[in-house]
Amino acid sequence: MDSAFLSGLAGILAAAAPILFAAIGETLTERAGVTNLSVNGAIILTAMVGFVVAVETNSTVLGFLAGAVVGALVTLLLAFATITLKQSQVAVGFVLALLCRDLAYFLGNPYMGVSGPIVSHLPIPLLADIPIIGQIFFRHNLPVYASYLLVFLAFWWLFKTRPGLMLQGIGERPEAAFARGANVNRMRYFYTVLGGALVGIAGPLYSLSVKAGWKGTISGLDGIGWIALAITIFGAWNPMRAALGAYFFAFLQWLGLVLQPSLPGIPSQVLQVAPFPLMILTLLLVNIGNAEWVDRALAAMPEKTRHFISRLLRAMRSSPPGALGVPFDNE
């Protein structure tokens, strides 16, 4: 296999890492029954904060830490407004998305174009020397390795542990979880803030690695958070499937770059947004099984076709946690 292709694949894994952090953070938050719509702004804000802290302290570790803290604070505000004060999750999240973005552009202004530190590469000894696999998977930096682990960790936590089962319960049927002794709103606070901290790692992962530096409005970060939210749905609130979505998205973006020279008539900006129509299409595919008219249409079909199509739809189908977006009253 030629090395340009291998480094392309390695690049996809690295480019998907921040989206993975954001999508898995959002998956945990939404599993608890809270929609966090602020992701797009939070990624831009934490990218700026992480970069500024890393420049001032000359430490990328502190940059990531600052990003996680700011990301957690944003969602703490969201949790307070929506869980304690019972405001609309969509409304508060949307306003936070815009506010965080403008805050980032305003406060980050003096640091535009400043050169800053980059997370250093850390090939894993032995593993990095495995032909092909080593080159693709094990010649990255620590946050990228952490993104692999995060997928498995989140999957294990959600589906294989008792607290994970409880997490599913408070998002699916909070009354039942409450009856069994779960403090629903306290756990929602916890998972909202945890999800926010993970989103807050996505920001510095851009500004200190994938898209190193801070360039204000042209940093190319506006829009990524919305993608991460779409990937959460595509992923059916399952970390494994979300990872698949993130890698698929990064693959499409890479494809756009590779195809660019052979399609001179199409401006680069068009190819960069090519994943979005596909994202709508995939959302359509995973959601269409939930629509009522599909059931009616299926009922009119012959037995065998109906079985085939309904199995296909069920395999793709993605239904949100039952109580997503619904506030819970302890009384």
Next chain:
Amino acid sequence: MKSFRWSTVGFQVLAVVLALAFTSLVLMIAGTPPLAAYANILNGAFNSMKSFADVAVAWIPLLIVTAGLLVTFSAGLWNIGIEGQIMVGAIFTTGALRLLQDSALPSALIIVAGFLAGMLGGALWAALAGLLKIYGGVNEIFGGLGLNFVATALALWLIFGPWKRPGVGSMSGTEPFPEALWLPLLPGTRLSGWSVAVGLVGIIVIYFLLQGTYFGLRLKAVGRNARAAFLLGIPTSMYGLLAFLICGALAGAAGAVQVTGVYHRLIPSISSGYGFLGLMVAMLVNYQAIWAVLVSLFFAALNIGSIQLPIVLKVDSSLAGVLQGALVLFFMLMDGVRRRFQPKS
């Protein structure tokens, strides 16, 4: 007014104070004296007739967009695809003007055709989000967001491809239209009396549609409780789709204003972010048409007033967005606090 209370007003005043305090804190972090920044914004927006006319130039499309959003919000829909609807409206207007500019038709008629095309384009784009929601089960927030990006790509492709300027395409947009196809401007300003008329007619029509018609009443019933409305015999899907169509047509009209009255060509950023800003205005006024007129004017003044901040105070003009976002956020927080602590009557 269902139940006017002074304590409600008190919490709203508190929200404004907290938003100003937050923004002042942000300014101090950036090392800028807050009062100087506010004075600068006010000065930039109101120091002359010309700058006030510029505020109105931004106010009109924002007002039209907000009027449309009042309809979708009434139906309980989050039309985040509004940015794309403005964009596609502007694309359709540009297309119609390009098609007709060499014809023998009087220019007034061509401009009217451009507006109608814009409204059609915006409505089509909104219908797409509506159909995706109703028949595809795709949440309108994500369908709309995706369609926003597609609309931007469409505009870029047209500007750099089929509609590029003689020579080479650039981010500065398509070839400007001849002056005969511009909305006539008020002397000494960049403001057209015609766009002001379109904006005011738009919000008045929507006000009466929502407050004074059976359609508006049923639409609000759908928004409050879709299930109950459906059981009462209201075709909820059709009402939702109609709300999308009306909002999209208004967004398209805003795009047409931007093309015929402001930029006189298609540019990549033709929506100027007015769609998202309109969502904020609609949330802040709690979906009441009359307040939308004033608040959209105030938000437009913040946008225009902050343009000169980078030159005068060396800070970014996104300060306007910080103040706008803080206002909406603290209004929601204070509303929550009031509901929690105010005794129910």
